[in-house]
Amino acid sequence: AQSVTQLDSQVPVFEEAPVELRCNYSSSVSVYLFWYVQYPNQGLQLLLKYLSGSTLVKGINGFEAEFNKSQTSFHLRKPSVHISDTAEYFCAVSDKNQGGKLIFGQGTELSVKP
Amino acid sequence: DAGVTQSPTHLIKTRGQQVTLRCSPKSGHDTVSWYQQALGQGPQFIFQYYEEEERQRGNFPDRFSGHQFPNYSSELNVNALLLGDSALYLCASSLFGSPNSPLHFGNGTRLTVT
Numbered sequence: 001a002q003s004v005t006q007l008d009s010q011v012p013v014f015e016e017a018p019v020e021l022r023c024n025y026s027s028s029v030s031v032y033l034f035w036y037v038q039y040p041n042q043g044l045q046l047l048l049k050y051l052s053g054s055t056l057v058k059g060i061n062g063f064e065a066e067f068n069k070s071q072t073s074f075h076l077r078k079p080s081v082h083i084s085d086t087a088e089y090f091c092a093v094s095d096k097n098q099g100g101k102l103i104f105g106q107g108t109e110l111s112v113k114p
Numbered sequence: 115d116a117g118v119t120q121s122p123t124h125l126i127k128t129r130g131q132q133v134t135l136r137c138s139p140k141s142g143h144d145t146v147s148w149y150q151q152a153l154g155q156g157p158q159f160i161f162q163y164y165e166e167e168e169r170q171r172g173n174f175p176d177r178f179s180g181h182q183f184p185n186y187s188s189e190l191n192v193n194a195l196l197l198g199d200s201a202l203y204l205c206a207s208s209l210f211g212s213p214n215s216p217l218h219f220g221n222g223t224r225l226t227v228t
Contacts, residue, residue, distance in 0.1 A: 043219035100147045101170050104156030
C-alpha cells in the first residue's frame, strides 16, 4: 500500500526567507508525485507534479520540488516566501496505473510572518 | 472556462439522515473523483466515476454511494449519517487515462452532522 508522510505539521518562517516542506512516500510501484496548496475555505490547487524525466520540477508561484527515488522523497522548496504563501500544503502520490486516486499526506501548515 | 463546481457549499444534517452532494466537472473532463477531508487532515479518496460507472473505491463503507450522469456531473450520497461524517467533501475532475491531466478540485461542500 502507498503512504505519504509530511515530516512537519507546521512551518513558521519570516517573509523573504527560504523554505522547504518535506515529503516522503512509500510505494512498491512506480508513482506520480504532486504538491497541492489549499487556502482557507477553498479547494486544492495544483502547485507542481512529477510524472517522469527531470527530477527537478518547477511549479507555479516560484515553487519547485526535487524527486529523489533512492530516498523516496519529494521535498518542496521556495527561495523567498511571501505573506501570500501562507496556506496548507499537501504532498500526494498516485499509482501510475490508478490515475485519479491520490494518496495525500497530512498536510503542512506554512505560516509566513512579516 | 468554468472550473469544478460543487453544491451546496455548506450543509447541516442530523445523525441518521441522508445527504446528497453535487459536482459539475471542469469543461472537457470526463472523470469525477470524490474525497473526504476531515478537519486538520489530508483528503481521503472515496471513489472515482467514469462512463457512469464506479471505477475505483477507497476504504469507505457502503453508506457512501455515488452516481455519474451522461453529462459527466456526479452525485455523492451518504446514508445513515454519523457524527464522524462531518468533513469537507471535495470533488475533483480529470481526463480518464491521461496522466498529464491532473486533478482539478472544487471548493468543496462543508457537511456538519449534529
